[in-house]
Each structure stands twice: as C-alpha cells, then as structure tokens.
Amino acid sequence: MIMARPKPIEEIIDEIKDFNKVLIAGCDGCVTVCEAGGSKEVQVLASALRLYFTKERKRLEIDETSLTRQCDKDYLHELLDKIDDYDAIVSLACGAGVQFMAEMYRKKPIFPGVDTCFIGVTEERGVWAERCQACGQCILASTGGICPISRCSKRMLNGPCGGSEKGKCEISPDTDCGWHLIYERLKELGQLDFFAEPTDPKDWVSSRDGGPRKIVREDVRL
Amino acid sequence: MRLRYPTNIKIIKVPCSGRVAIIHMLKALEEGADGVIVAGCLEGDCHYQSGNLWAKKRVSYVQEILEKIGMEPERVAMYNLSAGEGPRFAEIAREMTEKVKELGPSPIRDAKKLASKKSKVEVAA
Amino acid sequence: MNTTTPSKLEKILAEGHFAVTSECGPPRGANGEVVEEKANLIKDHVDAINVTDNQTSVVRLCSLAACIRIKQMGLEPVLQMVTRDRNRIGIQSDILGAASFGIHNILCLTGDHQHFGDHPQAINVFDLDSTQLIQTVKLMRDEGQLLGGFEMKELPNMFIGAAANPFADPFEIRVARLAKKVAAGCQFIQTQCIYNMEKFKTWMQQVRDQGLHEKVAILAGLTPMKNVGMAKYMKNRVPGIDVPDEIIERLAAVPKEKQADEGTKICVEQIEELKEEEGIRGFHIMAIEWEEKVPEIVEMAGLYPRPEV
Numbered sequence: 001m002i003m004a005r006p007k008p009i010e011e012i013i014d015e016i017k018d019f020n021k022v023l024i025a026g027c028d029g030c031v032t033v034c035e036a037g038g039s040k041e042v043q044v045l046a047s048a049l050r051l052y053f054t055k056e057r058k059r060l061e062i063d064e065t066s067l068t069r070q071c072d073k074d075y076l077h078e079l080l081d082k083i084d085d086y087d088a089i090v091s092l093a094c095g096a097g098v099q100f101m102a103e104m105y106r107k108k109p110i111f112p113g114v115d116t117c118f119i120g121v122t123e124e125r126g127v128w129a130e131r132c133q134a135c136g137q138c139i140l141a142s143t144g145g146i147c148p149i150s151r152c153s154k155r156m157l158n159g160p161c162g163g164s165e166k167g168k169c170e171i172s173p174d175t176d177c178g179w180h181l182i183y184e185r186l187k188e189l190g191q192l193d194f195f196a197e198p199t200d201p202k203d204w205v206s207s208r209d210g211g212p213r214k215i216v217r218e219d220v221r222l
Numbered sequence: 223m224r225l226r227y228p229t230n231i232k233i234i235k236v237p238c239s240g241r242v243a244i245i246h247m248l249k250a251l252e253e254g255a256d257g258v259i260v261a262g263c264l265e266g267d268c269h270y271q272s273g274n275l276w277a278k279k280r281v282s283y284v285q286e287i288l289e290k291i292g293m294e295p296e297r298v299a300m301y302n303l304s305a306g307e308g309p310r311f312a313e314i315a316r317e318m319t320e321k322v323k324e325l326g327p328s329p330i331r332d333a334k335k336l337a338s339k340k341s342k343v344e345v346a347a
Numbered sequence: 348m349n350t351t352t353p354s355k356l357e358k359i360l361a362e363g364h365f366a367v368t369s370e371c372g373p374p375r376g377a378n379g380e381v382v383e384e385k386a387n388l389i390k391d392h393v394d395a396i397n398v399t400d401n402q403t404s405v406v407r408l409c410s411l412a413a414c415i416r417i418k419q420m421g422l423e424p425v426l427q428m429v430t431r432d433r434n435r436i437g438i439q440s441d442i443l444g445a446a447s448f449g450i451h452n453i454l455c456l457t458g459d460h461q462h463f464g465d466h467p468q469a470i471n472v473f474d475l476d477s478t479q480l481i482q483t484v485k486l487m488r489d490e491g492q493l494l495g496g497f498e499m500k501e502l503p504n505m506f507i508g509a510a511a512n513p514f515a516d517p518f519e520i521r522v523a524r525l526a527k528k529v530a531a532g533c534q535f536i537q538t539q540c541i542y543n544m545e546k547f548k549t550w551m552q553q554v555r556d557q558g559l560h561e562k563v564a565i566l567a568g569l570t571p572m573k574n575v576g577m578a579k580y581m582k583n584r585v586p587g588i589d590v591p592d593e594i595i596e597r598l599a600a601v602p603k604e605k606q607a608d609e610g611t612k613i614c615v616e617q618i619e620e621l622k623e624e625e626g627i628r629g630f631h632i633m634a635i636e637w638e639e640k641v642p643e644i645v646e647m648a649g650l651y652p653r654p655e656v
Contacts, residue, residue: 008290009287009290009291010290013291040245043245044244044245044248044287047245047248047249047252048248048287048291050252051248051251051252051288051291051293051330052291052292054252054329054330054333054334054337055291055292055293055329055330055333057333057336059337153460153462154431154457154458154460154471154473154476155473156457156473156476157476157478157479158476158477158478158479158524158527159476160515160516160517160520160524161457161476161477161515162510162511162512162515162539162586162587163459163460163515163586163587164515164516164517164587165515165516165586165587166516167516167517169460170459170460170462170463170586170587171460171462171463172462177516180516180517183517183520184517195520195523195527196523196526196527197527197530198478198479198482198527198528198530198531199478199479200479200482201435201474201475201479201482201483201494204474
C-alpha cells in the first residue's frame with residue numbers, strides 16, 4: 001500500500017486560512033490503512049480545524065466527506081454535485097489522489113493534507129515500513145525476496161558495504177542492513193550462488209529516472 | 223455516598239475508558255466544554271485488558287492537537303481510579319474544576335456566543 | 348609477476364617489494380596548494396598517494412583535481428572514486444579525464460552515505476556500486492568499451508583497486524565480497540584501518556583458504572592514534588571500525604603528552620607484525636590530518652628508503 005503521514009496541522013491551517021468554505025475529503029484506500037487520511041482522520045482534522053478557526057474568530061465552514069478512492073475517476077465524480085459549494089478542498093488522499101482530483105476539478109484549489117511517503121507494509125499497527133521503490137524491473141527472484149533497492153540505503157546490487165554493523169545500516173541503528181537480510185535469507189534458502197556472482201549495473205530506464213511512467217495494457221482496453 | 227462535588231460536571235458513562243475516541247473529546251470542546259476528563263480504571267486493572275492504556279494515548283494525542291492550535295492542553299486530562307473510590311472521584315472533579323477555572327472559559331464558548339449574537343443582530347436588522 | 352599498466356604502484360608490487368601508500372585529504376576550499384604541501388610531506392616515504400573523494404560525504408576539493416596536481420608534481424596519485432555522487436556517465440567521463448593526465452591508479456568505492464556529511468539533504472546517486480565500478484574500469488581498459496557500448500580509441504590504462512573491510516558484518520561474507528570484487532577485476536586492495544589484529548588475521552586466513560591472496564595484492568590499512576580521545580571517537584562514532592578496549596586502555600595509561608608517541612608505536616608494531624602475515628603485500632597508512640607522522644612511521648618500520656622502479 002502507499003503509506004502516508006498526516007501533514008502538520010499548521011501547514012493545513014496556512015493552506016486554507018483565507019477561504020470561507022472548505023471540504024475535507026478523505027480516501028478509503030491506502031491512507032485509511034495507514035491511519036492518515038481515512039474517514040476517522042477526516043473527522044478529527046475537521047474538528048481540530050473548527051476549534052482553531054472558531055477560537056481565532058474566523059468564519060470558516062468546514063465540511064467532511066470520504067471517497068472510496070481518489071485515484072479513480074468514477075469515485076471522484078461523486079463530488080461533482082457539491083464541489084461548487086466550496087472554495088477549496090483539502091484532500092487527505094496520497095499524492096496521486098490529490099493530483100487526480102485537481103485534474104478533474106481544474107478550477108478548484110485542491111490542497112494536500114498528508115505527506116505521501118512510500119510503498120510499504122504494516123509491520124504492526126502504528127509501524128509502517130518501506131519495501132518497494134517501484135524500479136519497474138523486479139529482481140526479487142535472485143535476492144531471496146528482499147529488495148536491495150528499497151532496503152539498502154545505497155541501493156547496492158553487490159552489497160553489503162563496509163558500514164554494515166551487527167545487521168544494521170551505517171545510517172541508523174534502527175535501520176536494518178538490507179544486504180545482511182538478503183544474505184541470511186539466501187543462506188536459509190540454500191541460494192548463496194546468487195551471492196557469489198557479481199551483478200551487472202542496473203538498467204534504470206524503467207524507474208523514475210527514465211521519466212514519468214505509464215502502463216498501457218491493450219489487452220484490457222477496447 | 224452522597225459526597226459533594228462541583229455541579230458543573232456532566233458525566234457520560236461508557237463501558238470502558240477505551241471507548242472514548244479522539245473525536246469525542248474534540249466534539250465536546252467544539253460544543254463549548256471548558257474541559258474534558260477521561261476517568262479510567264487504575265492501570266493494570268482494566269477489565270478489557272488495555273482499554274485505559276488506549277484512552278491515555280488518545281488523551282495525549284488530543285493534548286498535542288490542542289497545543290498545536292493554540293489551546294491549553296490542560297483542558298483535557300486523564301485520571302485513573304477504581305470504581306469504588308467515591309472520594310477520589312469527588313477530589314478529581316474539584317481538582318479539574320479548579321484547574322479549568324484558572325484557565326478561564328473555553329475560547330470556543332465565547333466565540334460561539336459572539337457569533338450567535340452577531341447572527342441574531344443580522345436577523346433582526 | 349608482470350605489470351598490466353604503467354602504474355608505479357603495480358610495478359613495485361610486481362617486483363615483490365612491500366608497497367607503501369598514504370593519503371591526502373583535500374581542503375574544504377579552493378586552495379590547491381594545500382594538496383601540494385601535504386604531498387610534499389610524504390613524497391619520499393610512499394610509493395603512491397591516495398586522494399580521498401568527498402570522504403564521509405563532506406564537500407572537499409575534488410579528488411580528480413588534486414590527483415592531477417600530484418601527477419604534475421611528478422608523483423604517483425591514486426584516484427579514489429565513490430559512486431555516491433556521480434552516475435555512470437559522470438564516472439566514465441572522470442575516468443577518461445584522469446587517464447588523460449596520466450593517472451594510472453583508481454580505488455573503486457561505493458562511498459559513505461550522505462547522512463554523515465554536511466549535506467544530508469542531497470540526493471544520492473549510486474547508479475553503480477563499487478563492484479560495478481570495478482567492472483566498468485576493467486571494461487574500459489581491457490575491451491576499450493564504455494558501458495553503453497561505444498568503442499574508444501584511446502583507452503584508460505588503470506591499475507584497479509578497491510577497499511575491503513574485514514571488520515564489518517556479517518563477518519562470514521567479507522571474504523565472499525572480496526572474491527566478488529576480484530572476480531570483477533580488482534587487482535589491489537587497501538583495507539579499512541586495523542586495530543583488532545586477531546580478527547584481521549582470521550580474515551587473512553580465510554582469504555588464503557580461498558587463494559585470493561595470490562590474485563589480489565592486499566595492503567593493510569593503518570591509522571596511528573593521536574590520543575585516547577581519537578581512539579574512543581573511532582570506536583564509537585565511525586562506521587565499520589573495530590577498536591579493541593586494549594588499545595584504548597594502553598593509550599589511557601600514558602600521560603596526555605605521550606599518547607601521540609604511544610599511538611605511533613602501536614602503528615609501527617602492527618606493521619612489523621603484519622610483515623610476517625602471508626598475503627600482506629604492503630601498507631596503506633592513513634594519518635588523517637597528521638600527514639607529518641607518515642615519514643616517521645615508515646622509517647621506524649624499516650620501510651625507508653622506498654625502492655626505485
């Protein structure tokens with residue numbers, strides 16, 4: 001899932017302070033899973049903003065809603081009837097959702113309410129961690145199911161580097177050394193041959209470096 | 223026990239302090255409450271294991287929000303006591319009332335009063 | 348052993364001498380003369396001079412410019428190159444630039460993460476890692492090709508080196524990693540600085556068990572301790588360095604004014620011990636911001652004068 005973090009409320013206040021009627025729009029997808037932008041978070045944010053603006057004697061009406069997903073036009077359409085009532089929207093969806101909403105409702109200022117961080121997993125409630133960098137050419141088959149591009153701070157393909165200590169990365173004792181994990185897993189799987197051969201330089205064309213990406217699947221289009 | 227405690231306390235009963243959500247505390251303040259007390263069982267004695275620990279976390283979170291928006295975080299507080307501790311409850315009620323009196327009325331209540339006066343005047347005019 | 352490049356360092360090793368190298372940390376400013384001053388302090392006591400490449404991600408005058416200066420002084424530079432700050436286009440370009448000035452030694456490194464330096468907000472590149480950099484230099488030198496396939500007429504003729512850290516984890520794969528670098532084309536190694544002799548000797552035994560000591564020339568890395576504070580700092584704050592408590596205790600037992608001499612003594616003792624270690628072909632003395640100590644250490648260790656080749 002895409003993992004995000006709520007934006008500091010001061011930033012959101014700054015985004016909307018000059019408007020009169022604002023809609024906070026959540027998303028029931030990824031941001032609900034990481035408890036940053038679902039309907040619960042919409043309610044809490046809206047309430048906190050109301051407290052702030054009431055205290056400041058500023059008339060700012062704040063309404064709440066949540067969409068099934070904001071990365072799908074069909075769901076974004078649901079706002080068509082009411083969007084003109086508002087001066088601005090704060091979208092708690094991930095960066096993709098915020099942009100898609102802005103593309104559909106071009107004349108409305110759409111502000112982000114979360115900071116989108118990474119593709120990751122729920123290690124436990126309250127702890128979400130990065131797992132995938134979307135490089136476009138998955139190599140997990142030869143690294144024991146652990147990705148060196150997302151889990152090695154230096155995205156080495158022939159790691160670990162000389163800074164790996166007690167299974168942790170040189171940048172922080174809280175960060176696992178991705179290559180230490182890969183080595184241990186390859187050992188468990190009896191696949192240490194993958195470790196012995198030098199891996200050639202990666203073709204980064206399919207990653208962000210090749211330019212903004214698109215997938216077109218003719219087999220599912222008419 | 224018929225102990226005396228201040229009459230300004232409105233009690234809302236819940237089966238466990240863990241039932242209290244962040245939005246409940248914020249809504250109470252939105253409606254103009256000067257303060258919010260979450261009273262839960264003593265730590266370690268929660269009938270539902272950790273409900274009071276969740277409550278503590280949520281109260282903390284609300285205090286953080288209040289601080290960030292410029293309201294006094296002391297308006298929301300968590301207290302732990304056992305169901306049989308009548309005198310302690312009265313004490314908590316007095317303590318919190320004193321604290322909130324010192325802080326003054328909620329800035330929300332004043333602002334709402336002002337806003338409704340304004341709109342009454344507008345209607346009259 | 349025959350030589351494959353015009354490198355003086357390679358020649359010294361091929362003739363069976365112990366090689367001695369040291370390093371120059373370039374300045375944090377535009378004054379290139381600092382490099383000359385440092386090089387002059389050590390030039391008669393070493394066979395080649397490494398120039399670090401934005402070490403610990405701290406911006407310094409670039410290694411390539413400093414190496415050119417050293418070459419123009421008539422000395423033998425070793426170009427240290429990290430893959431943190433440049434992509435394969437910049438890297439191959441810099442290799443050609445170095446070769447065009449007659450620089451024949453390159454040390455291929457991945458580089459410390461920018462977290463450690465004064466620009467932690469920067470993007471890092473890591474288009475290649477150290478092993479892939481070794482492959483790249485070898486391809487350019489032996490096949491005359493760039494990674495993208497272009498065939499060059501004038502080829503860079505470089506003696507290829509890399510670093511090895513016997514003290515990082517997991518210990519059991521340190522030798523496997525060295526083997527990978529050798530398979531990729533590495534010809535000489537400079538190790539991370541050694542304090543834990545026991546652990547180092549264990550690593551050397553494993554290196555010998557795999558026959559790697561015959562395929563690559565290993566230069567033992569050494570850094571003299573200035574005082575007990577430095578020892579503690581290196582133990583606790585520098586990644587990948589293993590300082591046993593005995594060293595700290597030995598330095599602490601001596602009054603402050605005598606600690607530098609004690610640190611130098613420890614370094615020389617290590618050199619003497621490692622001369623007897625099969626597979627050790629030389630010494631890389633990294634006297635960080637203490638370059639003036641290098642001549643003393645080289646002389647006390649009986650490695651002066653340096654052979655003429």
